[in-house]
Amino acid sequence: MNIILRPFLEDMKKLERHGINVKKSDGSTVNMKVGLAKLICDNLAQNEILGFKMSFGQGSICRECLTKREDYKTSRLHGLFDYSNVTFECLPRPEKRIRPNDYGLKNECILTELGGVNIGNIMPPDMFHDLHEGCIEWIIAVVLFSLMKSSKKALSQHAIINKMEHFQLYHGRISVDYKSKKFTVYGTGIQKFECFMRLREIFFKEFSVMDGESTSLYMDMAKFVRLASRSSQDFAHLMEMDRLSGCIIDKYVSICQRMSLDFNVTYKIHKILHYAEAVRRFGPLPRNSTLRYERCHQNSKKYGRNMNNWVAPAQSLSQRQALRQTLSFRLSKDGRDGWIEDDIIDEEMAKSMKLTKAKSDQAPFSLKKNVLRKFKSRGFQQKHWLLVDKFLINPQTQQIFCEGSLWCQKDEDSIYDPITGV
Ligand SMILES: [Zn+2]
Numbered sequence: 001m002n003i004i005l006r007p008f009l010e011d012m013k014k015l016e017r018h019g020i021n022v023k024k025s026d027g028s029t030v031n032m033k034v035g036l037a038k039l040i041c042d043n044l045a046q047n048e049i050l051g052f053k054m055s056f057g058q059g060s061i062c063r064e065c066l067t068k069r070e071d072y073k074t075s076r077l078h079g080l081f082d083y084s085n086v087t088f089e090c091l092p093r094p095e096k097r098i099r100p101n102d103y104g105l106k107n108e109c110i111l112t113e114l115g116g117v118n119i120g121n122i123m124p125p126d127m128f129h130d131l132h133e134g135c136i137e138w139i140i141a142v143v144l145f146s147l148m149k150s151s152k153k154a155l156s157q158h159a160i161i162n163k164m165e166h167f168q169l170y171h172g173r174i175s176v177d178y179k180s181k182k183f184t185v186y187g188t189g190i191q192k193f194e195c196f197m198r199l200r201e202i203f204f205k206e207f208s209v210m211d212g213e214s215t216s217l218y219m220d221m222a223k224f225v226r227l228a229s230r231s232s233q234d235f236a237h238l239m240e241m242d243r244l245s246g247c248i249i250d251k252y253v254s255i256c257q258r259m260s261l262d263f264n265v266t267y268k269i270h271k272i273l274h275y276a277e278a279v280r281r282f283g284p285l286p287r288n289s290t291l292r293y294e295r296c297h298q299n300s301k302k303y304g305r306n307m308n309n310w311v312a313p314a315q316s317l318s319q320r321q322a323l324r325q326t327l328s329f330r331l332s333k334d335g336r337d338g339w340i341e342d343d344i345i346d347e348e349m350a351k352s353m354k355l356t357k358a359k360s361d362q363a364p365f366s367l368k369k370n371v372l373r374k375f376k377s378r379g380f381q382q383k384h385w386l387l388v389d390k391f392l393i394n395p396q397t398q399q400i401f402c403e404g405s406l407w408c409q410k411d412e413d414s415i416y417d418p419i420t421g422v
Pocket residue numbers: 062063064065066067270271274
């Protein structure tokens with residue numbers, strides 16, 4: 001990570017030294033000082049950039065208050081640990097350098113070379129990952145379980161899933177699953193957020209007879225989310241956020257124990273204790289949310305899904321690009337003497353031409369994928385795709401044929417329908 005951040009750091013140092021000259025309307029120039037105020041990213045990236053252990057499971061600690069994960073159930077600390085006098089080099093470490101020390105620090109953060117920056121004052125919490133894709137999901141799971149176990153008007157598991165999935169949200173419908181005493185909502189962060197805030201609408205009758213503690217947990221969380229989402233907060237709001245965060249964890253732990261739910265107080269849930277203090281340090285939380293950047297991130301996710309590669313999508317993209325270039329280069333050089341002109345050949349023709357099954361290394365492109373992106377041939381439209389079962393090769397000319405079926409996309413959102421065999 002430090003290697004990736006190095007060019008950014010060098011640029012920032014130059015900016016710190018020279019500032020930016022801004023021309024005013026009267027023609028005079030003002031030199032504006034520049035400094036790093038904060039970085040916005042998810043929890044994993046925060047820990048990676050700051051040099052902390054990238055784990056939130058057993059044995060991990062909250063870098064904000066140094067509480068161990070095992071103590072999240074009982075800890076109600078709101079304050080943030082002051083790292084202003086802590087550097088990676090000054091901390092006592094076990095003998096092996098790669099092992100984390102008591103603070104969970106594993107590596108140095110090079111951004112601390114910048115003026116006024118320490119590992120505790122540049123990372124505001126990210127509401128989108130903590131609340132929308134974290135706490136809210138767990139509170140929904142607890143509330144839905146309470147609805148199922150309610151003494152009056154209890155709903156069956158299927159009735160709950162049915163109501164949730166058929167409720168028309170502004171951002172479309174969500175899907176719900178139930179496994180090991182846990183309801184899981186599938187959808188985008190925004191859908192989960194809307195679903196949570198409208199949960200009382202979805203279960204209008206049942207909510208009024210749900211047990212008091214679960215209702216109170218939901219109400220506290222909804223109020224906390226509203227307060228945390230404000231673009232300006234005063235002293236009273238922050239006091240209320242501190243109070244609510246403690247109440248939420250108290251009730252969450254109590255309900256899970258009462259209903260024998262094996263739900264942990266995760267880092268994301270524990271972290272809401274520090275939200276008010278984070279607002280005092282970094283300003284209103286919506287300004288630090290990754291929501292708008294996550295939207296742009298949808299494109300990269302689309303590439304990952306299409307290529308079925310989440311580890312190194314950039315590598316797959318460059319490989320494909322290289323293959324495509326090689327292919328066009330080869331086709332222009334290679335002659336096509338003896339090539340069969342037909343677009344479609346039947347089984348009899350294939351037999352008479354003595355086509356054999358092609359091996360993966362016999363083509364200038366990958367023969368492993370069974371779907372060709374677009375069927376480019378005379379008479380076929382762009383929205384025809386070919387599902388390949390087998391590749392055949394003409395041993396004399398090295399011309400490659402595919403055997404499979406054609407699929408047609410009727411409109412943008414529809415699934416593909418098979419149209420014919422080839
Ligand atoms: Zn903490």
